[in-house]
Structures are given as structure tokens and as C-alpha cells.
Amino acid sequence: MSAYAVLDHPALLKFLFYPRPDHSAPKPNDFDLMVPVEEDVEVCTRFFLHEEKAPWILYFHGNGEVASDYDGIAPLYHQQGLNLAVADYRGYGASSGSPTFSALVKDAHPLYRSVREELARRNLGTDLWLMGRSMGSIPALELAAHYQDELKGLIIESGFACPVRLINHLGLPVQVQGLEQVAQESEEKIGKIILPVLLLHGEEDRLVPLEEAEHLEQKLGSKDLELISIPRAGHNDIMFIGRRDYFDQLQKFISKTS
Secondary structure (H helix, E strand, O other), X not given: OOHHXXXXXXXXXXXXXXXXXXXXXXXXXXXXXXXXXXXOEEEEEEEEOXXXXXOXXXXXXXXXXXXHHHHOOHHHHHOOOOEEEEEOOOOOOOOOOOOOHHHHHHHHHHHHHHHHHHHHHOOOOOOEEEEXXXXXXXXXXXXXXXXXXXXXXXXXXXXXXXXXXXXXXHOOOOOOOOHHHHHHHHHHHHHOOOOOEEEEEEOOOOOOOHHHHHHHHHHOOOOOEEEEEEOOOOOOOHHHHOHHHHHHHHXXXXXXXX
């Protein structure tokens, strides 16, 4: 059993997950992939295709978002010459089931393998970077620790090393046993990540403070690591407050690690 199972406390799940069944049809050139993760449970990934042989970012979104929210955001990545695949979680968008921390980690593996297989099946580019935003840093770090020989790099936006630190920062009034084990296993895992890493974080982020990115920077095993803080940006506006710097740094990182 994953250490994350101790976080599957109903009160914590209520505070930290905001599933929405919102789902729109893909636009022309885009497509959805439904990935079976458990009996009668599927999670959806939306592929935003720009160019067939362009690099791909497999993106894990924040806890209040769904993949189809990125219908209007994906073109910003396309302007950088990048394809984007945005993964939903259980209970989000077209995905079935209910979100939990243990499922967030567990489901990332079949989802990753299915994305790889779908890119190969469609004869699309296979250069792949992982990206996790906020809560999405959990599955992104999980996959980076297990498949780094297959990946070009890791990008974490507004993220954190361990959900326990976020729970403590938010001061959630929930008593859960086993948090120390979760924190220990999380930090041991990220210490094994030696992929090139780019950390993007808003200087004015009050939900996940900049200190969390600095802690992640200290704990990662990578020697090719850069933390970029965006002035005046908070948790949910970092891409828009610092749009030029955000995408300049992203493009620089992709080019450097290609």
C-alpha cells in the first residue's frame, strides 16, 4: 500500500480536491484518450496537437482545474512550438471515480504508459517532458522518479515537495496518523530525481509559498536545476502576470534539454 493512503482521509480530500465533471468536445486537431486505471474507472488525457513531430509536455494540472480548461491555454504552448497533453484525475472532466491521494500517485503510471503508447501509435513525436502545476506536482514527481531514463526533463509550477508540508501550511484541522512516513518517503523519492528540472513559482504565492519551491530545490537530486521566481505573481496568475518571462524560461529549458 502506498504511504499516500494515509492522506485519503475524507476531511482532507474535501479540503484539497475540487473535482468538476466539466468536459467539452476536443477542438479540431485535438483528441482525448481514456485510460483504464481500475475496474470501471477511467481517467482522461487531452492531447493538444500543434505539430506532429514537435516536443510534448505531459501536464498534470491543479486541484481545481480540468483538462478542457486548457483549450484556451494550449495555444500559448503552441506558440513556443510545443504540443501539450493535459491529464485529468478521477472525478475530473470526463474521468470516472473519485479523487484520492493514493489514486493520484497510482494512476499516474498507467496514464504515462498509455500516453507513450498513443504517441507511438499515431507516429507522433516522442520527446517528452513532464510538468506538474500545484497538486499536479505529486504525479509529476512520482513519474520523474520512476521513468527518468525515458524523459527529457521535469517542470514544476507553483508546486511542493510533499503534500504534508502543504497540509501543515494550510493549518487544516485534521488529525491523521502516519504523516511522518509520507514526508520521509516523498523526500527520499525526489532525492533520486537527477533529471534536468525547472521550477517556476510566484513570489507572492500565499497558497503554496515560495519557500516550498526552495525546499523542493534543496531536496531534488538533480544537478541541472533552476528556480525562477516571478515577481508580483501569486498562485493562479503566474502564467499571466509573468507571461513573457514564464514562456521565455520554459522555451529556454526545453531547448537546453532537447
